[in-house]
Amino acid sequence: MATLQEILQWCNDTLKTQEFKDYAPNGLQIEGRSEVKKILCAVTASQEAIDAAIAQQADLLLVHHGYFWKGEPYPITGMRGNRIKTLICNDISLVAYHLPLDSHPILGNNAAIADILELENIEALDPSERHPIGNIGYLKQAISPESFKQILTERLGFNTIHLNANKKTIQKVGFCTGAAQDFISKAADQLCDAYISGEVSERTYYEAKELDVHYYACGHHATERYGVQRLGQAVSQQFNLEYSYFELNNPI
Known part of the structure; x- marks a missing residue:
């Protein structure tokens, strides 16, 4: 007690x-x-x-x-x-x-996503933040966008939505759980190959193409449980x- x-x-x-x-x-x-x-x-x-x-x-x-x-x-x-x-x-x-639980480097939602996806060398998505809300991680080896979608769907238990970009392989991945689809621009600034969040907006379709960052919507609930x-x-x-x-x- x-x-x-x-x-x-x-x-x-x-x-x-x-x-x-x-x-x-x-x-x-x-x-x-x-x-x-x-x-x-x-x-x-x-x-x-x-x-x-x-x-x-x-x-x-x-x-x-x-x-x-x-x-x-x-x-x-x-x-x-x-x-x-x-x-x-x-x-x-x-x-x-809310945000403190997204951000925590061990207990947080983003930390859990990094562990589940076996991402390495975790960095801040926005280097100016004292306690980063989003992060960047690296896959052990580059894989195809289609293979990455399959991994996300299987490991997060959600029918992942993939918005295509031009890049043929993915290794550097930005991610922020929940409704952080607009952080795709930060992922582009950091030269990420792909960006993961929970939700998706109509505008995200065009941003993924024009910023050349593969976008994966993996579910607000699914990424924050x-x-x-x-x-x-x-x-x-x-x-x-x-x-x-x-x-x-x-x-x-």
Whole structure:
């Protein structure tokens, strides 16, 4: 057993949350009971994830996508109101980490992608960033764009969308999980052969061709289901807590 505050302090220090400017508050978003015995992790604080936390008698729901995003309306009503009401009525804390969890060099979503794809010599996608949100890595040997798509589809469990460029082989790869398709220009600036993210926009089709960078959309959810699991496991080990992960296989 650990206190909620002990867990928050450890997570905030580990992820260096105070050093990020983010689109939503990182850390505690809804306060539940002060003692924690069990944590449930999920990518997004959906109603199904909340219901799973209740069913599993979790004290804390740890997610990557929480609430109170920049530009959201202030009133707590409708779908979001129902979610928050359910958490409060069941005395379950909601803790969310967004960009700090993308960026962390060991626990983060990008670090997990690098490990899964066996990328080497990891660098910052944007060298000006103190804590890079995106990265660059190198395949052990150059492969065809078609072979790389097959690897991505198999290892990430998502039907990868490939937007073609002119390059015949791929070795230097830029990547940033989630909805970071517009970072393809940064990948081009760094002379990457390919760039990976979660989502794709209509404009990305033309950018891939004109920037000559192969683009692979591997799913927002599919690319971001790893960091929260790594963080949950680390918290579980640090405080000797029960931990589980709720997977809702979002096809987006």
